[in-house]
Amino acid sequence: MIDPRDRLDYMDNLSYHLHPLVRGRNESFGLLFYNTRDTKLTFVRCGNLLRIGPAAGGISMLEFHCGREAERGMVRRVLQGLTQKGLIVETGVSP
Amino acid sequence: MRQEFLHRTKLKAPVNVTWEVTARCNLHCRHCLSADIGEFSEAELGFEECRALLDTLKQMEVFQVNFGGGEPFMRGDFLDLLRYAHEQGITTCVSTNGTLLTDAIVSKLREMDLLYLQVSLDGATASTNDVMRGPGTHGRIIEAVTLLHRHCVPHVSINTVVTRANFREIGDLHVLSTRLGAKTRFSRFRPSGNGKKTWDELRLDGLQLAELSRFLSAHPDIVTGDSFFSITAFDRRELGLNMCGAARMTCSVLPDGGVYPCAFLHDRRFLAGKVLTESLQSIWDNAPVFELLRNIRVDACGSCWRFSICHGGCPAVAYFLTDALDRPDPECVASFRRALQSAPAADQAYQSP
Numbered sequence: 001m002i003d004p005r006d007r008l009d010y011m012d013n014l015s016y017h018l019h020p021l022v023r024g025r026n027e028s029f030g031l032l033f034y035n036t037r038d039t040k041l042t043f044v045r046c047g048n049l050l051r052i053g054p055a056a057g058g059i060s061m062l063e064f065h066c067g068r069e070a071e072r073g074m075v076r077r078v079l080q081g082l083t084q085k086g087l088i089v090e091t092g093v094s095p
Numbered sequence: 096m097r098q099e100f101l102h103r104t105k106l107k108a109p110v111n112v113t114w115e116v117t118a119r120c121n122l123h124c125r126h127c128l129s130a131d132i133g134e135f136s137e138a139e140l141g142f143e144e145c146r147a148l149l150d151t152l153k154q155m156e157v158f159q160v161n162f163g164g165g166e167p168f169m170r171g172d173f174l175d176l177l178r179y180a181h182e183q184g185i186t187t188c189v190s191t192n193g194t195l196l197t198d199a200i201v202s203k204l205r206e207m208d209l210l211y212l213q214v215s216l217d218g219a220t221a222s223t224n225d226v227m228r229g230p231g232t233h234g235r236i237i238e239a240v241t242l243l244h245r246h247c248v249p250h251v252s253i254n255t256v257v258t259r260a261n262f263r264e265i266g267d268l269h270v271l272s273t274r275l276g277a278k279t280r281f282s283r284f285r286p287s288g289n290g291k292k293t294w295d296e297l298r299l300d301g302l303q304l305a306e307l308s309r310f311l312s313a314h315p316d317i318v319t320g321d322s323f324f325s326i327t328a329f330d331r332r333e334l335g336l337n338m339c340g341a342a343r344m345t346c347s348v349l350p351d352g353g354v355y356p357c358a359f360l361h362d363r364r365f366l367a368g369k370v371l372t373e374s375l376q377s378i379w380d381n382a383p384v385f386e387l388l389r390n391i392r393v394d395a396c397g398s399c400w401r402f403s404i405c406h407g408g409c410p411a412v413a414y415f416l417t418d419a420l421d422r423p424d425p426e427c428v429a430s431f432r433r434a435l436q437s438a439p440a441a442d443q444a445y446q447s448p
Contacts, residue, residue: 028104
């Protein structure tokens with residue numbers, strides 16, 4: 001289990017949510033995405049560093065659980081890839 | 096490899112569920128893999144029971160339901176079922192013979208953004224198709240696909256079970272699908288249902304399987320939905336699964352709510368439970384037959400050059416042909432590699448002059 005105190009809601013002053021046409025779920029290995037636009041799956045082996053939060057108002061936010069810089073670097077790369085694939089959407093947050 | 100870890104990881108729920116919502120059908124296709132499901136699934140879940148199952152699938156975070164049958168449009172409530180699934184955020188993929196599609200039905204399908212539709216056609220010509228699916232069906236199927244195209248229904252594909260009867264027309268089928276605004280989808284002929292009776296007559300031989308592998312490599316736009324990985328060439332390995340998904344990624348529900356590891360293992364021996372008496376989550380987590388499928392290791396294939404892209408192939412085909420799940424897929428391309436190397440170049444052999 002992850003200590004809720006380790007949870008971060010944003011990364012580099014950015015937050016991320018699933019694209020409205022994308023479904024995703026938490027799995028033991030990390031995240032599993034399903035793109036309704038083409039029915040393709042994307043497996044992300046990130047363990048618990050990145051989790052999909054409960055949907056609120058139809059939007060599921062990503063939650064980060066990475067403290068060390070190495071972990072944050074890995075998560076940044078994952079986020080970049082998922083954004084490029086159109087699976088997640090980047091939004092700014094107020095500092 | 097990409098999905099290698101799935102061999103060691105159990106997903107918390109299926110990614111998709113294949114649901115044969117009825118055993119009733121208005122056609123009697125010679126190769127139908129579901130032709131005998133009515134023998135051990137006589138009852139049909141009622142609408143409220145279907146809704147309850149869809150609620151469960153939503154709760155389990157299942158992404159996609161593949162509706163089939165029988166012919167799903169034989170159910171009077173099928174459009175309502177589709178609508179309810181979409182309301183739960185579940186994508187649906189419907190396999191239909193197309194002959195019951197009317198203007199009124201298609202105009203409703205047009206409004207469904209989460210719908211993928213596969214219309215079955217087993218020959219580019221009426222003479223080839225109608226031998227398989229029945230007299231007059233070719234024209235009715237073409238009419239259905241034309242109707243779907245006219246209504247701008249997105250995500251339509253023409254699905255062909257590739258057999259010895261239509262093998263020489265696969266190029267023409269691809270051209271025809273494209274002309275009708277549909278994707279081309281090829282399915283594997285399997286020795287189940289009516290396919291048990293017609294297997295020797297209709298199965299592809301080694302050379303044809305090798306040629307098919309080459310043809311698919313030359314046409315990456317062609318979709319192959321189910322376990323073609325026994326003949327998948329390396330250049331198509333990113334286009335689909337590289338192992339059997341039964342009880343790992345998928346499971347199958349029959350009209351009466353019986354749950355099986357996949358749509359090709361509808362045999363009493365593989366009944367994992369029934370959704371009317373046990374939750375699908377519990378069946379997924381605990382059914383011994385699902386554990387059996389998850390633990391299959393095709394040892395004879397372990398040192399094969401193709402193992403990373405097929406993991407032994409389809410256990411269902413192995414089971415129906417050899418009576419064992421853990422034997423190599425008898426249609427594996429590795430067993431006729433030489434034929435693959437000498438097969439005609441793609442595109443030359445599959446279109447009419």
